[in-house]
Amino acid sequence: MTTSTYAYSPADLTDASVLVRFGCQPRLRPLGLPQYRDLLHRYRMDGAFRDAVDASADGLDLNVMEAHPVEGLILHPREGSWLSYRLKDHLKLGVNDRLVLGLAHMAIAARAYPTAVDLEDDTVKRISITDVDDFLRRLTDKLREATVDADGLTAPHSELQAAWRVYAKLPPSRLTPTRQISQSSTQHVIKEAMNWLVEQGMAYPAGELGPGHYRLAHRFRVQVREAASSAAYAALCDLRRAHLSEED
Structure with missing residues (x-):
């Protein structure tokens, strides 16, 4: 100012x-x-x-x-502001629920914007619930490796380590008797994360692309760019870039 x-x-x-x-x-x-x-x-x-x-x-x-x-x-x-969004403010969520929800938020960001170039590119990114779930499922073993350094010691990503352990134990999708996605599934958690982004004007439902599809808004990219220094987010971006290299 x-x-x-x-x-x-x-x-x-x-x-x-x-x-x-x-x-x-x-x-x-x-x-x-x-x-x-x-x-x-x-x-x-x-x-x-x-x-x-x-x-x-x-x-x-x-x-x-x-x-x-x-x-x-x-x-x-700002960090610590009374207006900041914190997972611990969700009083109805248990510790494990908050861990998995936080992992889902980071995975959405890392899958859409794995590089500094992506964070500056104003191209509209499209994403789906299954995209994010598949991304994390494929990388479960690599997430396990990422929590251990070259000397075999636990790396400083304790929240990431705890989150992927909980995530890996949940089924991708489980339907209730009313044909809704069960709350005890990873795709439900990702849907909750996406719904929050929609409420915050950071994403838009893209039903014309199929169920569970969304477009990410410019506003979301700006917010991710602001939080890009997070160690856990950086670790997921490293894994996403490695996966993209393997696909080439």
């Missing part, structure tokens, strides 16, 4: 707060809301207004990642 001596009017500050409010609703799209579209354009063109918006977001422990003309103001909560 830059320092400015601009004299803001109450209307300027209100507009800045409104734009941040729009950004906190990630499923809103500026093209369908004239006020959102106009404020976003002002953010992109008016440096003083941009400073006011950045300051408003800063006060909420949010970083403004991008002002995208289609997807709107993309915000990222």
